[in-house]
Amino acid sequence: xxxxLQNNLSVTSYMEKVRVRFAPSPTGxxxxxxxxxxxxxxxxxxxxxxxxxxxxxxxxxxRFVPGAEEYIREALxxxxxxxxxxxxxPSPKYAPYRQSERKAIYKxxxxxxxxxxxxxxxxxTEAELEEMRERLKAARVASPQYNAITRTTMKNSLTLPExxxxxxxxxxxxxxxxxxxxxxxxxRFHDMIRGWIMVHSHALDDKVLMKSDGxxxxxLANVVDDHLMEITHVIRGEEWLPSxxxxxxxxxxxxxxxxxxxxxxxxxxxxxxxNGKLSKRDGDLGGFPVxxxxxxxxxxxxxxAGYRESGYxxxxxxxxxxxxxxxxxxxxxxFSMAELIExxxxxxxxxxxxxxDIEKARWFNQQYLKAKSDEELAQYxxxxxxxxxxxxxxxxxxxxxxxxxxxxxxxxxxxxxGKYFFVPPTQYDEKILSKKWNSESVKxxxxxxxxxxxxxxxxxxxxxxxxxxxxxxxGIAMGKILQSLRLALTGVxxxxxxxxxxxxxxxxxxxKRLENALQTLPVA
RNA sequence: GCACCAUUCGUCUAGGGGUUAGGACACAAGAUUUUCAUUCUUGUAACAGGGGUUCGAUUCCCCUAUGGUGUACCA
Numbered sequence: 001x002x003x004x005l006q007n008n009l010s011v012t013s014y015m016e017k018v019r020v021r022f023a024p025s026p027t028g029x030x031x032x033x034x035x036x037x038x039x040x041x042x043x044x045x046x047x048x049x050x051x052x053x054x055x056x057x058x059x060x061x062x063r064f065v066p067g068a069e070e071y072i073r074e075a076l077x078x079x080x081x082x083x084x085x086x087x088x089x090p091s092p093k094y095a096p097y098r099q100s101e102r103k104a105i106y107k108x109x110x111x112x113x114x115x116x117x118x119x120x121x122x123x124x125t126e127a128e129l130e131e132m133r134e135r136l137k138a139a140r141v142a143s144p145q146y147n148a149i150t151r152t153t154m155k156n157s158l159t160l161p162e163x164x165x166x167x168x169x170x171x172x173x174x175x176x177x178x179x180x181x182x183x184x185x186x187x188r189f190h191d192m193i194r195g196w197i198m199v200h201s202h203a204l205d206d207k208v209l210m211k212s213d214g215x216x217x218x219x220l221a222n223v224v225d226d227h228l229m230e231i232t233h234v235i236r237g238e239e240w241l242p243s244x245x246x247x248x249x250x251x252x253x254x255x256x257x258x259x260x261x262x263x264x265x266x267x268x269x270x271x272x273x274x275n276g277k278l279s280k281r282d283g284d285l286g287g288f289p290v291x292x293x294x295x296x297x298x299x300x301x302x303x304x305a306g307y308r309e310s311g312y313x314x315x316x317x318x319x320x321x322x323x324x325x326x327x328x329x330x331x332x333x334x335f336s337m338a339e340l341i342e343x344x345x346x347x348x349x350x351x352x353x354x355x356x357d358i359e360k361a362r363w364f365n366q367q368y369l370k371a372k373s374d375e376e377l378a379q380y381x382x383x384x385x386x387x388x389x390x391x392x393x394x395x396x397x398x399x400x401x402x403x404x405x406x407x408x409x410x411x412x413x414x415x416x417x418g419k420y421f422f423v424p425p426t427q428y429d430e431k432i433l434s435k436k437w438n439s440e441s442v443k444x445x446x447x448x449x450x451x452x453x454x455x456x457x458x459x460x461x462x463x464x465x466x467x468x469x470x471x472x473x474x475g476i477a478m479g480k481i482l483q484s485l486r487l488a489l490t491g492v493x494x495x496x497x498x499x500x501x502x503x504x505x506x507x508x509x510x511x512k513r514l515e516n517a518l519q520t521l522p523v524a
Numbered sequence: 525g526c527a528c529c530a531u532u533c534g535u536c537u538a539g540g541g542g543u544u545a546g547g548a549c550a551c552a553a554g555a556u557u558u559u560c561a562u563u564c565u566u567g568u569a570a571c572a573g574g575g576g577u578u579c580g581a582u583u584c585c586c587c588u589a590u591g592g593u594g595u596a597c598c599a
Contacts, residue, residue, distance in 0.1 A: 025599045060598055126597080143526045143595070176597055194529070203527045203595090211597040218599050242528055242594035267530080268592070274535095276592075323548090327537055331547050350537080352530050353592055360536065360549050370562085407561040432559090479558040486559070494560030 018050025020233050022076075023222065025057040026068035029295035030075045032307075032356075033237065033269040033278055036321045040266060041235045042081045043322070043344040050232070054086035055225060056098040059215045066298055075292040075306075079314050080337055094229045099221050106216035109224050109254060110177045110209055114157075118253035119209055121157040121175045122146075123168055128155065145205035148183035174212035179219070179246065179253075181206050187245040192233075192264040192346045199245045207246050219243060223250040226261055235264045235346070238353075239277075264346050267325045268353045278356050280304075288358040292317065311410025316365040324354050334367055366409045377401040380411035381418070388415075390422050399504045403496040417495075421504060424513055425491025428521060432483060432493040439523050441484040444474055448485070449514045458507035460499035488517035 022038040024030060030038075045052040054076070058064055069087070076083065083089065087097040096102055113119035124132075129146070132154065136144035144150075151158060156178070157165045169175060185201040209220040216224070226234060244263060251260040268277045272286055283290035283304070293306035307317050319335050327350070328335075328343045335343065369377070378397040385392065400421045404414055451466040452458075471481060486498050489510060495501065502510050 023599090027599075057599060063598065122597095129597090137525095140525095145526095145595075174597090178597095191529095197528075199528065205595075208597050213597075215597085217597070222599090237593090238529070239593055239599090245528090265529085270592075272535085274591075323536070325536090329538075331538085333548060350530095354537090355535060357535050357549070363549055404561095406563090477558080482558045492560090496561085498558080 016230070016232060018045060018048040018232050019053060019230055020045045020050060020235055021053040021055050021226070021229065021231050023055040023057045023225075023236075024072055025060065025063070026065060026072065027060070027063040028065050028068055028297075029280075029291045029304075029306075030068075030072050031278070031280070032290050032292065032321070035075065035079060035081075035292050035317075036269065036324060037235065037237055037266060038076055038081050039079065039318060039321055040326070040344075040346075040349070043341055044233065044235060044346060045084075046341040047344050051084045052082065053094075053229065053231070054083045054097065055229070056087060056100075057218065057221065058098055058100045059211075059218065059221055061100075061213065061215065067296075071293070071295060078293055078308055079318055099216070099225065102221070102225065103214065103216075105228070106210065106220055106224055107214070110216070110220060113179070113209070113250075113253055114177065116253065118180050119177050120151075120180055121165055121169065122151075122178045122206075122208075123155040123160075123173060123175050143203075146178065147181060147202070147205045151178075151180075151206055176208045176212050177210035178206040179209050179249065181246075181249065187248055189244060189248045189263060191241075191244075192262055193267075193349050194241075194265060194351060197241070197244070201245075201249075204246055204249075207243075219246050219250065223247050223254070223256075227251070227254070227256045227259070231261045233264060234261045235266065238265045238268050241265045264349070267350055269324060270353045270355045272356050272358070274353075274355050277353075282356070286358065288361075311412040312361070312365050313368045316361070316368040319368075320361045320364045323360075324356075325350050334364075362409050369409065369411065370405060372405075374398045374402045374405070377405060377411055377414070381414040384412070384415035385422065388422075392422060396421075396504060403500060403504065407496065420490040420492070420495075421501075424509075424516070425489075428487055428491045428517070429493045432487050433521065436484045436487065437521055437523065440474075440476075441481055442518060442523055444470060444476070444481050445485060445488060445514060446518060447473070449511065449518065452507065452511055452514070455507065458503070458510075460497075460503040463502045463510070464499045485514075488521070489513050 020041045022034075022041045024034055024038075042052050044050070054072070056069055056072075058069075073086075073088065085091045085094060085097065090097055099106075110119060114121070132146070132150060133144040136150070146154065153159075158180075160168075181204045182201045186198055187201055187204075188196055188198040190196055207219050208217050210216055225231075244265070248257075248260070251257045270276065271278050271282045278290060280290055289305060289307045289310050289312075291304060291306040293308040294303055295306065296303040308314070315336065318337060318340070322335060322340050322344075323333070326344065326348055329348055332339075332343075375398060378394065378401045381397050381401055382394070385397065400418050401414055404418050408414060408417055447470045448467055451470055452463070455462050455466055467481070467485070468478070471478060482498060483493060486495065487493060489498075489502065489505065505513075
């Protein structure tokens, strides 16, 4: 309560413009959890009339995946997350937006830290580091790490004579630059979602700031860029919480603590069973997408469908994602992007991890589908018809969607569920056939067939009237015959209301199908 | 192991010292529907455990348990 009040005040009284960034690394497809982080940043930015920035964190050359950057761009666009600044629409004041293009900048600040005594050179090889860890483990040290104590036993500019350090560097020996974390200090910072967090510096290790390839690590790059880009709020996943104290230290040592951005660490999206955070494999296992749009792995060439390809509307995905970890405090469930922006606040973001529930996503999609016009839905069906080489008047496509929209969740189902509107059935549901198709139904339907032929104006009402006339002659109930008729016309036992369906099919087609069924279907 | 974070129906969550602990998804039943679906109604179902504090704790504090994250020259 207290924290909320504080947060509110500080947000609304912010003099400078809110600037937030989404900073993915181009190591593959953007995960649905990443999309949510982007979304929350976006909602916050728009809510406060601020700026939404995309920064590409490509400091790891080894994990770089070609095409990932374009994927991120396309995925965000599909979701309707607009970027005010990005590699594609840079602001000259803050560009470039790819960390690989900012290499020189980081070096400069790393040097500043060395000069102020807050960082140092380290020459230890991988084998030496491994040996150190083994040694400590053997000595039953609680947490083997490169820190205030162990660094005195390693090869670095703190232990080596100054001229040897110089010689090593000049001779081109590989080195890293490490942060000199103080031995005993309490580091506290405020998180807008979790309140005050305090950690002891002895729990931190001397993080590598600059790698031996001259690239910065995330820790340095992120702090330098957030400062230089004048980021006001860092909204990111909870996996960053443990390293946030390192970042606070960096802001301090770089002399930027007064303008340090505020932190908000979002709860993680967990696997449906709650064991660990959601990963790509869970989608494969659970049969639901974890990517916003389809992704083709450049190595294997394998393509995985995303939400888009699986028939989800971007509005539904955004709505669903927004409610994963955030709630409006009201009972409203359906939100447009504009409504989300209006209602969003970090104060109403929860603290605990949320399990991923695809059932809820399906429900959202269904809601959005039902709300769409027949015209819009017809576009989806039209594509499937084209794919199958079927040409029909648009009015019919629309009519089919109209009849089917209450019973599907994805627009991709229109074709699947309504194929018989366009193609006569070649197979008939065995169970219905054996249960309902008998000599009596054949007799009635034969009568109906001839009644239908003489109907002048054919539509749902007259088709129904004709059947009513026939069954009253035979003295049986409507329910007795209807499913046989449906089977004859569509081949299946269920579907939308039969008479409107017949109207869409048309008189000729109904007669043709009825004739065919009467001639070919075996009587039990 | 160590550090940090978390813990309300199966799931997403609201709430908050005294409530019949509310909603949504899912599930079940009933109604409507000639079928299936939709829709409507109803129902099942939760404060992790133990100590405090208090007249009273699900709510505040502590401990335990459980879960998550981190612990890389990955982000």
